[in-house]
Amino acid sequence: MSASGIRAGHRGTAVVTGLGVVAPTGIGARRHWESVLAGKSGLGRITRFDPAGYPVRVAGEVPGFVAKERVPGRLVPQTDRFTHFALAAAEQALDDAAVDPQALPEYAMAVVTASSSGGTEFGQREMERLYQQGPSWVGAYQSIAWFYAATTGQVSIRHGMRGPCGVLCCEQAGGLDALGQSRRLLNTGSELVLSGGTDASLSPYGLVAQTMTGELSTADDPACAYLPFDAAASGFVPGEGGAFLVVETATSARARGAQHYGELLGYAAGFDPPADSGRPPVLASVIRRALADARLDPADIGMVVADASGVPGRDRAEARALTEVFGARGVPVTAPKVLTGRLYGGAALDVATALLALSAGVVPHTAGLDRAAPEYAIDLVVDRPRPLGPGTALVLARGHGGFTSALVVAAGNRTDVAP
Amino acid sequence: MTRRAVLTGVGVVAPGANGRDAYWDLLAAGRTATRPISLFDATGFRSRVAAECDFDPAAAGLTPKEARRMDRAAQFAVVAAREAIADSGIELPAGDPGRVGVSIGSAVGCTMGLEEEYAVLSDGGRNWLVDHSYGVPHLYGYMVPSTLAVEVARQAEAEGPVALVSTGCTSGIDAVGHGVQLIEEGSADLVLAGATDAPLSPITSACFDAIKATTPNNDDPAHASRPFDGRRDGFVLGEGAAVLVIEEAAAARRRGATVYAEVLGFAGRSNAFHMTGLKPDGREMAEAIRVALDRARLDPDDIDYINAHGSGTKQNDRHETAAFKRSLGPRAYEVPVSSIKSMIGHSLGAIGSLEIAACALALRHQTVPPTANLAAADPECDLDYVPVTARAHRMDRVLTVGSGFGGFQSAMVLGRYDLDSKGEAA
Amino acid sequence: MAEFTVNDLKRILYEAAGTNDDVHMNGADLADQRFTDLDYDSLAVLELSSRIEREYGITIPDGDLSHTMTLREAVTYVVARLAEVKV
Numbered sequence: 002m003s004a005s006g007i008r009a010g011h012r013g014t015a016v017v018t019g020l021g022v023v024a025p026t027g028i029g030a031r032r033h034w035e036s037v038l039a040g041k042s043g044l045g046r047i048t049r050f051d052p053a054g055y056p057v058r059v060a061g062e063v064p065g066f067v068a069k070e071r072v073p074g075r076l077v078p079q080t081d082r083f084t085h086f087a088l089a090a091a092e093q094a095l096d097d098a099a100v101d102p103q104a105l106p107e108y109a110m111a112v113v114t115a116s117s118s119g120g121t122e123f124g125q126r127e128m129e130r131l132y133q134q135g136p137s138w139v140g141a142y143q144s145i146a147w148f149y150a151a152t153t154g155q156v157s158i159r160h161g162m163r164g165p166c167g168v169l170c171c172e173q174a175g176g177l178d179a180l181g182q183s184r185r186l187l188n189t190g191s192e193l194v195l196s197g198g199t200d201a202s203l204s205p206y207g208l209v210a211q212t213m214t215g216e217l218s219t220a221d222d223p224a225c226a227y228l229p230f231d232a233a234a235s236g237f238v239p240g241e242g243g244a245f246l247v248v249e250t251a252t253s254a255r256a257r258g259a260q261h262y263g264e265l266l267g268y269a270a271g272f273d274p275p276a277d278s279g280r281p282p283v284l285a286s287v288i289r290r291a292l293a294d295a296r297l298d299p300a301d302i303g304m305v306v307a308d309a310s311g312v313p314g315r316d317r318a319e320a321r322a323l324t325e326v327f328g329a330r331g332v333p334v335t336a337p338k339v340l341t342g343r344l345y346g347g348a349a350l351d352v353a354t355a356l357l358a359l360s361a362g363v364v365p366h367t368a369g370l371d372r373a374a375p376e377y378a379i380d381l382v383v384d385r386p387r388p389l390g391p392g393t394a395l396v397l398a399r400g401h402g403g404f405t406s407a408l409v410v411a412a413g414n415r416t417d418v419a420p
Numbered sequence: 421m422t423r424r425a426v427l428t429g430v431g432v433v434a435p436g437a438n439g440r441d442a443y444w445d446l447l448a449a450g451r452t453a454t455r456p457i458s459l460f461d462a463t464g465f466r467s468r469v470a471a472e473c474d475f476d477p478a479a480a481g482l483t484p485k486e487a488r489r490m491d492r493a494a495q496f497a498v499v500a501a502r503e504a505i506a507d508s509g510i511e512l513p514a515g516d517p518g519r520v521g522v523s524i525g526s527a528v529g530c531t532m533g534l535e536e537e538y539a540v541l542s543d544g545g546r547n548w549l550v551d552h553s554y555g556v557p558h559l560y561g562y563m564v565p566s567t568l569a570v571e572v573a574r575q576a577e578a579e580g581p582v583a584l585v586s587t588g589c590t591s592g593i594d595a596v597g598h599g600v601q602l603i604e605e606g607s608a609d610l611v612l613a614g615a616t617d618a619p620l621s622p623i624t625s626a627c628f629d630a631i632k633a634t635t636p637n638n639d640d641p642a643h644a645s646r647p648f649d650g651r652r653d654g655f656v657l658g659e660g661a662a663v664l665v666i667e668e669a670a671a672a673r674r675r676g677a678t679v680y681a682e683v684l685g686f687a688g689r690s691n692a693f694h695m696t697g698l699k700p701d702g703r704e705m706a707e708a709i710r711v712a713l714d715r716a717r718l719d720p721d722d723i724d725y726i727n728a729h730g731s732g733t734k735q736n737d738r739h740e741t742a743a744f745k746r747s748l749g750p751r752a753y754e755v756p757v758s759s760i761k762s763m764i765g766h767s768l769g770a771i772g773s774l775e776i777a778a779c780a781l782a783l784r785h786q787t788v789p790p791t792a793n794l795a796a797a798d799p800e801c802d803l804d805y806v807p808v809t810a811r812a813h814r815m816d817r818v819l820t821v822g823s824g825f826g827g828f829q830s831a832m833v834l835g836r837y838d839l840d841s842k843g844e845a846a
Numbered sequence: 847m848a849e850f851t852v853n854d855l856k857r858i859l860y861e862a863a864g865t866n867d868d869v870h871m872n873g874a875d876l877a878d879q880r881f882t883d884l885d886y887d888s889l890a891v892l893e894l895s896s897r898i899e900r901e902y903g904i905t906i907p908d909g910d911l912s913h914t915m916t917l918r919e920a921v922t923y924v925v926a927r928l929a930e931v932k933v
Contacts (some may be wrong), residue, residue, distance in 0.1 A: 003422055004683045004833075005601035006715050037571040055552065058889035073865040075885065108689060108707060116586070118563045119529070124623075128538050132545020136465050138900065139626035140862075145695040145825055148528055149565060149586035156828025159691045163704055165688040166828060167594065170565045172530070178583060185601060190711075191596040197430070202563070206538060208553050210563040270607075271518060272573050283579050286518060345564075394818050401560065402570035402583060631892055632908055696889060 006189030015184045015412060016261035018254050019247035020100025020353045021090035023199065025061030025240050031418055033350075034357045038386055042340045044223040044238050050205055056194050057217045060203050061224045061240030061342030067406075073159075078238045079142045080155060081093045081120030081235040082201035082241075083346075087152040088159065091195055095160065097326065098247035100193065105253075108268050111164030112157045112307030113182045115175030115198030117345035117400075118253075119146040122204035131254065156195060164191050172400030173308070176269065176348025177408045181268035183248040192253040197353075198346035199243030211239050214330040214401065216312045227339050228317050229309035230373040230381055237311035238272040240338075243347025246356075260415035262356040266279060266393070267295025272278035273403035284322035288395065294328075295393075299327045302409070303391040304364040304382075305349045309336035319397070320377035329378040332395075333387060336367045342384060348398045351407060359412035362389045423599040426837055428677040430777050431500035431506025431614075435471035435658055435764045439478065439503060444781045447789035448810045452763050455641045459620045466491045469641040470620050471658035471765025475499075489558050491533030492618035493845065494571045496661035496770075497524060501575040501612055508665035508677060514610070517579035521608035522572050524663075525585045525595030525615030525771030527824070529565025532621045533649035568659060570644075572663065574613055580608045589729075589824030592662070592772025593613050593832055597686035601668050609671050614663030615773035628657060633733060635826060646793040647730035647759035648737050648801040656733040658765025663775040664780070669837070671834075680780035680838040684817065685716030691827040698735050698823065702743025705829040707823060709747035712831040718817060720751035723833070725788050725813065727775050727820040728805075730759020731766050736823060741801045743821070743829075756813060758806040760844030762792035772822045772830070779818045779834050788813045850902065850924045852877045855917055858897050863890035877918040888913045900923055904931055 002008055022029060026036035036043065043061045052058040063086065071089040080088070095102065102110060121145040124147040130138040145151060150168045157166050165186055168180045177200050185196035196250075202211060211217055218236035218401045220226040223241025254261055269282035269290035292299065305327075308319055323334060339352050344350055360367050363386040373381035392412030399405050430440050431673030436453025437443040454471045462468040473496070475677035477487035480499045487495065505512060514518070537559050542548045561567040567582040581602055585595040588694065599613030619625075628634040628836050637644040645656040672679060689708040693699055713720065731742055744752040760778050767774065778789060794807035817835040821830070859865075863886055880905055881891055891913045894905045904927045920924075 002715050002717070003604040003714055004425060004685050005597060006687070006711075007601070007604050054549070071757060075864040075890075078862065078864045079889075091423060107692070119564065119565075121563070127536070127627070129542070129545055129548070129624055132539060132542065136622065136626040137896060139623065141630045141632050141896065143623075143627040143673050143887045144631050145472060145889070146635070148825070150527070150588045150697075150824070150828070151590075153587070154690075154695050154828070157692045157827060158694065161692045163690050163692045163707075166587070166690040166826075167688070168586045168597075169435060170586050171569070171582070172566045175566070185605065190600075205548060206541070207563065209541060209549065209555055210534075210537075210559045212552065213555050213557055213559040215838055265494040270581040270583075272522070272579050274517070274577070274579055275574065280517075280579075281517065314787050323710075392450070400563060402566060403573065404566065404570075419593050630896065631889060636908075694887065698889065 011188060014251035015033050015187045015248050015365045016254050016267040017246050017249050017263055018249050018259045018261045018358055019094040020243040022353055023063055023086040023090045024242040024350055024420055025063055028066060036340060037337050037365045040261035042083060044226060044342060047203060049203060056207055056212050056219050057208060058221055059238055060221050061238060063242045080151060080381040081123035081146045082153055083120060083199050084152045086201060086242050087156060090199060092332060094245040094247045099245060102162060107161060107163040107194060109192040110162035111166050111186050111194045112153045112162050113167040113179045113194055113196045114153045115169050115179040116149040116152060117162045117170060117172045117175060117200050117203045118207060120151055121150045121202045121207035123147055125204055125206040143407050145286040150257060152204050171404040173343060173345050173348050174398045174400035174404035174406040175346050176218035176407040177398045178270060180265060180349060180352060180408055184265050184268060187250050192250050194248045195245060196248050197243060197245035200345040200347050201241045203241045224369060227311050227342060228370055229311040229336050230377055231370050232410060234311050234316055235314050238342035240342025242380055243344050244350040244353040246353060248348060261413035263413040264411045264417050266278060266411045267291045267409035269294055270406045273405060282318050283323030285318060285325045285406045287405050288322060288326050291409050294410040301391050302332055302393050302395050303389045304394045305334045306355050306394060306396040307334050308397045309338055320379045324378050330380040333364045333382050335381045335382045336362055337365050339367055343406045351396050354409050355396050357418060359392055359394055360418060361415050364389050423573050423604045424669040424682060425603040426536050426669045426672050426682045427664050427680040427780050428667050428672050428753045429504040430680060430780055431507060431663045432777055433473055433475060433496040433500050434660040434774060435473050438823040447760055447763060447778055448787055450790045450792045450810060452642050452792050454644050454765055463662040465625055466629040466636055468638045469644045471654055471656055473660055474621060485508035490571060491530035491562055493526060493616045494568050495570050496618060497616035497663060498571050498575055500614060500661040500663040501572045504665050513577045517577050519580055519609040520576050520578040521580040521602045521624050522569050522576055522578045522582040523585060523595045523599035523611055523613040524569040524572050525591030525769045526565050526617050527588050528589050528617055528619050528624060530567060531624055532618050533562035535621045535623045538738045545706050565811040568616055568676045576612045587824060587828045588826045589768050590772055590822040590830040591769030593822040593830040596686055596773060596776055597782055597832060600683045600686055603666060609668045611666045612663055613666050615770045617768040617770040618658050618659045618660035619657060619768050624705030643793045644750055645732050645762050647762050647791055648797050648805045649794050650796050650798045654733045655733055656765040658767035660767045660770050660774055664775040681783050681834040684835045685712040685833040687711035687715060687789060688830040691829060693827055698739040700738055700742060702739045702746055705743035705823060706746035707846055708831040712807040712833050714775040715804050716833040722817050723755055723819045725818040726755055726757040727779050727818060728757050728759045729823045730761050732761060738800050741803060752803055756788045756806045756811060757803050758789055758791045760789050775820050779820050783815055783818060783836055786812060786815055849895040850918055850921060850928055852921055855921050859894050862897050878916050880916050881913040886913060902928060904928060
């Protein structure tokens, strides 16, 4: 055994037995999936505060989320909204997987989450109290609500999971990295990992900070605000929420008699060199490594869930990587995140969507787009869902600063969520 | 052949010590770097002492442009990374940049920059969002802690896996553990791993005030951090960074690298008990230690030194003492244990990497750094904590541990590389 | 001078640390429950203390209120502190 617990020659199978979703497309995997198939957008004018006067006014908010109804009452004032989302999604995922954590070995269960910006709203409120009233007005819960590990800690406590818990902050790529890490843990002694992530940065300060990148859409019409790969693309729309997945060893799932949505088959991560380095972005090579890890060829992939930045230069770079690996229009590409906005640590939702699509045997469409700009030479699925070819999906995510991750999933034997 | 990870470069920015050599001098001398807070006006705060870095970005080699862009935590990380790279003797880019990874830990990310900009945008808290155009262009980089890993990746010219690990106060040990795993599993041949935190700002100080975790001993700053002492009354907040060059052992040997230590075992466990509270029995930390030893294929008797978490809070030091006894049995009473937080304070996520750096240097110098300020131990803390004065001590393998908000408990075993190179690593 | 009753304590405690619907926080028994019996931990009591300090303008030294106290003991303590202020 190695220092980190890797056993030579051992390579387990990681299957996803449960999904939990809290997203602008709805609360619950079923509602989310129905929205995806119907092309029902969760984007709209921000309602949590008055966005007039902010350069960005459209976002994807989770509709009808009342923390008191979905989170233990004690935890509501003690945690930020990003943790509220996570506690709700984690519970759903465990229910969906029919896991009783008390029936499993405590140290063989872990929680690994992605967070991009932590307890933004909580933190702003406490800073306001500090600056307006003084240090003694900062609440006791600031110390456990604001930091990026708040969610993993609370979920671990709530469900009694005492294994190697973790938190990865890699902006949008973190949502895939958390799942990649959960797969590692299953190879080093863990049996079940509750993994995924949420973010909730649609607070006043959180929004201002996001606008500083210049990558957000300033459009007021939600229907025109987030059009990745379109000739009219003008940036992206930020969203909130995310997803949790129960990732288990095949042995553990079998022992419980659990069906699964699919398998985490391959994963790779890389990092873009600076734009002025003259070196190409790493996306194509990361895709190739993820495919190699999955022991698949490009032709084996049934669909690509794109990162779909909506920033023209980044759309171009993604399209170039896809044509480099798959050939021009060589694979169906879709971007269901046009319905939610970019969820940052919540990017695990794209993996949940991919698994639901594999279960249903369809490639969901990118709603609201007529077609991809011809120069990109990608086969973007628009208008309506399309029958799926091979039962595998490649999910891509790129995080601010250069993070680049790819995850390959294969269809499982569970079909009960697909309408 | 099993891939092993070795430490070949160390870079440090610590309170009272800019750079690796100054850091070891401070630790070996048992000097404390705690003092009244000077980084902000702490009037009205409960705890007004801290372990601060005397850090001048220009003197540390950062350009004005870098200093403007980077929050203090990022500046620490970049300076430590440069020192580590230089120390390792490796020329970057070396070979395929896709084989170079980064794993940086941080508990609170770029909090300082985020708070400073909040004050600007809200006119000192009086009036939120006077004008959003007052925001600095890199404000988003302060909101997302991943920026810290981005800055280090630029130093390493890394194109392999890059991650920011944020598990509270175990971030520093977990980030190095993550880097080790990247090497062992074959995702990278070289990883810059470490951690950074710069929490000495009003909001972070206030939040520890609110839960009375930091010391109220403002009258005697030099002796305020008192791990294992009967008169300890909370931790002293610190800041800093340590970054290590970790290489695949065979590659390091091929290029003739000087190796500080090999990472022999690493494990993390969570207590799933309370976000800040610890059970007195140390059960989950003991389990992390047990698994780390198991992965290292070592027995308790093989451990020659324990670098403790030793934060100096009432509950931590007892929890940890119990964990050592529970996991190591009689060996816990024989092996020297010390807490360098007595000298450099508790820099949250950064401290785990600073402690690994201290272990690497302790192995090199065959000297145990002391627990400063330990005058009369808590009767429930009855191990050999190496009070006040460093001790020459034969060490082949050492254990370092961490414990953090959220319930995280981590353990890592490091060993002199020349021992194992006789065995299977060759 | 402001009075301080179990109801005041309850109100501040709910705001500070939340409440679960399944916990009945009414009835005469409540005052004799310890904070821990009601699942309020040390952080909850720290937050409660600092809110009482701010609202009632008193100082509560470290450790005077603890999660192992009953609500009635806490109320008695606060009433005594308020009386000191009045004098």
